[in-house]
Amino acid sequence: MKVNKRCVDNAFKQLVSSSFSEASDGLLKLVCIGVWYQDYVPDITEFTQEQAKRSCYILDRLMRFNVVTTHRQRVLIELITMITENYNIKQDNNAKSLVGVDKHAVKWGLNEDLRVLFRSMLKYQTRHFQRYYKTFM
Numbered sequence: 310m311k312v313n314k315r316c317v318d319n320a321f322k323q324l325v326s327s328s329f330s331e332a333s334d335g336l337l338k339l340v341c342i343g344v345w346y347q348d349y350v351p352d353i354t355e356f357t358q359e360q361a362k363r364s365c366y367i368l369d370r371l372m373r374f375n376v377v378t379t380h381r382q383r384v385l386i387e388l389i390t391m392i393t394e395n396y397n398i399k400q401d402n403n404a405k406s407l408v409g410v411d412k413h414a415v416k417w418g419l420n421e422d423l424r425v426l427f428r429s430m431l432k433y434q435t436r437h438f439q440r441y442y443k444t445f446m
């Protein structure tokens with residue numbers, strides 16, 4: 310189940326380029342596996358401000374899962390910091406919550422989230438899946 314980097318790139322770009330309501334669990338699955346198990350780092354050089362905010366939200370959420378090593382978290386934090394500096398994005402930890410919107414999305418200035426799709430990623434962050442993935446990949 311090794312995921313091609315180009316496929317992960319395309320999935321990431323699709324996720325950040327349109328409304329999250331149009332996102333599919335298939336796209337998010339590719340990005341999750343790429344980030345969690347293949348050290349995938351997105352190329353964000355040609356993103357719009359909105360795409361950069363969406364990228365920060367997705368990466369921020371992905372690094373919080375238990376399958377992410379401390380080293381990998383540091384890499385993702387550095388990437389998020391680079392994105393916020395390059396696109397002059399201010400994270401608002403005191404943002405007023407929106408009904409039905411993930412607080413992590415709101416702090417990145419978004420009014421929609423991927424919360425429902427993240428729930429379907431639970432099976433890919435278990436120790437069993439991680440062991441299976443590392444054994445066969």
